[in-house]
Amino acid sequence: MENTRKTLKTYSYDELSPSAHLIGSNEDLLTEILVRLPATSILRFKCLSKDWQSLLTHRRFTLRNDKLSISPGLFVRNKYVPFDNEYRTPPPFRSLDFYPDVNGIRILQSCNGLLLCCSRQGHTRDRMYYVFNPTTKQFAIIPLVYSHKPDRFIGLAYHQTSCPHYKVICITFSYSCPSSDLVLAEIQIYSSDTRKWKNLNHYFSESSYNTPFGNGVYWNEAVCWHPSDRNYLSYFDLKLEKLKELPIPSPEKPMRRYGYRSTYLYFGESRGHLHWVATAKHEYHIYLLVYEMSWDRLGWFVKYKVKLHDLPGVCPQMTRNNQFEVIDIVRGEEEEEEEEEEEEDAFMVLNINKKIIRYNILDKSCKHMTTISQIRIGGREVHRYIQSLTSF
Structure with missing residues (x-):
């Protein structure tokens, strides 16, 4: 001693x-x-x-x-699932009990290390909303925003450089009057800088009322939604504070070479890259085409092409019936001078026959992550975990 x-x-x-x-x-x-x-x-x-x-x-x-932070795993229905079981990291928390909400808490969205959470149960108008950093365990309560109409969308915008003060965006739609063909979009923005809500009103054509606002993705100083033939308003520009349109992937080349495009399977962001995934059929094979949006938001290009039959556990019947899910696209480190290394680090996370697997895009290797009880999970139940030291 x-x-x-x-x-x-x-x-x-x-x-x-x-x-x-x-x-x-x-x-x-x-x-x-x-x-x-x-x-x-x-x-x-x-x-x-x-x-x-x-x-x-x-x-x-x-x-x-x-900038160098890693994404070690996902939250699937509030449960933490690491990307790599060999070098698995401990879960950042055991349960979402950082605030005593009698209705429980669930995750709505993940955005560059921060989580937007809300009350698990209760009426929509009475739910509490929170911004939570699972790495530092810091959280903030978002004051309730009053609206007599149900929310069409509520989401988080945050980035260490382009949006250092996080923002919560709430969008509701209503007809301006029965005789008008215009639709009123009420957009309310909460900023952690001012700690107040800001109200904006925009009028659009009646067709915009059916815009399918789903899970929003923060990318390039805007909140984006997956573009489609029905989606006339695909992103909200945070600088201009206006709803605008994103193009959909064109059926022209290089799609002409593959011959067939189906409904999108995934829409998300990773390390500054916006992705849109669809299936394509060429001869007797079905491919997953991973599109990437150009930084100027003017168009898409094919970044990766994955043959579905190369994946373990995939059979022709599953591909015909769409019994699989693209859960996430994760890019490698942002090293401009080492683009090849970034390609090697890029991988997809898929749900195939109740098994969540990690598929390395370049060397086509697979790793089993976990097994789930249901066939489908759904995008609203999967959120990426990113380690961040951000304080607010």
Whole structure:
């Protein structure tokens, strides 16, 4: 015991080795090392000293960390499912009990590390809404927004650089008057900066009333919905504060080469890339085509093509009856000079015959993640987990 105590010596700054002294005195070098550590380790290091807390909470560090942050898994019906069972990470929480809501809490949306949650039960108008960071366990209660009409959409917009103050967008539609062919869209925006709701009104043609607002996706300073022939209003520009249209993937080339396009299977974002997935039939094979939207929002291009019959457990009957789901598309690290490495890291998450699998797009390898009780999950029940040190 005495020998052990002797080894537990506290070293002064002058007693450190030259290499340790160099690292400790170089904030840039220290930052490059610390940003690569797991978020849980960084949170512990904040307690070491005031200097470390100042460094690790500075916006310069958190932005750098969030850019390199990983997505270790998904929430499926509030249950955490890691992407890799061999190097599985512990769940960020056991249950959504960060606030004593008598109706329980469920996840509505995930957006760059933050979760939009609401009361699990109760009338829509009486539900509580929350923004929760599962990494830091920080949460905020969103004040209720009054509306005598049910919400057509409520979603979260947040990004470390383009939208550092998160926003909650609520959209409702109603006819302006029985004799008018115009539709009133009431758009209300809550900002964590002002902590107030802002009201906007827009009028559109009657056909816009049937716009199928589903799960919104924050991308490129806008909240986007999957485009379709029925969806005339496919994104809300947060800068201009206007609803606008996104094009749908064109049946022209390169689609002409594959010959057939079906209804979309997936719509989502990963590391600044907006994806839209559909099936295509070429000769006797069925493919999954992963489209990516250009940054100017003017069109789509085919990023990946996956032959369904190459996936384990997929049979022709399943593809004909659409008994499979595309749950997520996850891109690799944002390294501009190493695009090939990004390709290797990209993978799809699919639900095939009650099994959720991870499919590496480049080398066509598969890993089993978990088994679920039902055949279909649904996009509203799956939310990506991203480690983030963001505070609000």
